[in-house]
Amino acid sequence: VGVPVPQLTPFAREQNFNQSFTDYLPSLNLRWKAAPDLQFRFAASRALARPQFSQMQGFISMAQTIELDANATPPNVKKVNLTGTASGNPTLKPIRSNQEDVTAEWYFAKNGSLTVAAFNKNLKDIIVNQAFNRVINDANGQPVTFVLNGPVNGAKGYARGVELAYQQYFENLPSLLQGFGLQANYTYVDSKVKRYNAVYSGYCSPGAGQDNLNLYINGCDTDGRSFGDMPLDNLSRNTFNIALLYDRGPVSARLAYNWRGKYLYGVALNSDNTGPNQTNALDTNPASATYGQHNLPVGLPLWADSYGQLDAGLHVKIGNDLSLGFDATNLTNKTYKQIMQQHIGMIGHNYFTSGRGYRLSAQYTF
Secondary structure, eight states, X not given: OOOOOOOOOOOOOOOOOOOOOOOOOOEEEEEEEEETTEEEEEEEEEEEEOOOGXXXXXXXXXXEEEEEETTSXXXXXXXXXXXXXXXXXXXXXXXXXXXXXXXXXXXXXXXXXXXXXXXXXXXXXXXXXXXXXXXXXXXXXXXXXXXEEEEEEEEEEEEEEEEEEEEEEOTTSXXXXXXXXXXXXXXXXXXXXXXXXXXOOSBOOSOOSTTOHHHHHTOBOTTSBBOOOOOOTTOOSEEEEEEEEEEETTEEEEEEEEEEOOEEEEESOSTTTXXXXXXXXXXXXXXXXXXXXXXXOOBOEEEEOOEEEEEEEEEEEETTTEEEEEEXXXXXXXXXXXXXXXXXXXXXXXXXXXXXXXXXXXXEOO
16 A cells, blocks of 8 residues: 555657747837927837747756655555756747836936836736646556746736936036036836746745745745745846046046845745755644654745945047047945845845956057
């Protein structure tokens, strides 16, 4: 007596995948010139973003593991795990978006402008990593279902926010200071992802295999609690850039500071943030076969911490043919940090220090 074991023969098989689709991407752009120095724009369109080639690899590894009940005589098969990992998914569809933008533009000076824009993007078929099923036939021709982890078009969501931008050269300064200007912009983005096949429970279940859906969708903390309500990957809530400019005659100079808030890489991406198993705190029955076992996985959301960098550049044109340049990056010697999320707060994961960088350049035109 025990769980039946599928009769599987090891194999490596080449497969071909084909798909085709036709998309119509209409767009509407309107402009209203309210005054000589003030105008408004409205835009509505449909857009798509195709998957990256790395996300469309067709390589899949599948494995069968067997767990025995050692307390039975003779030992019986207690569980059969049919799991695997997909390096990519050649059947991925493009991410599609219906989007609207409203912009106000004020040209208050010959070399000055102030713009305000509000935008909204409704996304579908967002590519996320999660568990999905793949059915093959065993040696007896019977269908067997493997649970794989890999990229799928598994979510919808939105990204909406506002953007402010300002630019001006100060022409009313004394003669020696003319040529100075200022450029600045700020963007706020609110985003949300909703899975098509949502899986959420307050605590993660035992096992780190692909059948533990909470692990790969919501993540698992070191105390067994799962996460949820994650934003879109690689999208900061707040971003701003500010630059002091100088352009006069043959001299052009920039001093720029660029900053973006923290953003999410993903949940339980790899061994870097999928750590050792923890004791199952929910299993409080000493008579249970799993009491005291370290059978709860850890899959922490991985974030890039907020980061700002100061850069400078000076370029001088000598005559009509020769230009000399000097550029410096990361003048404040900032450290780029990766952090992992826990319910108690953020913890450090990886720190990268590239140091300051300097470059001299010369360009001659003939």
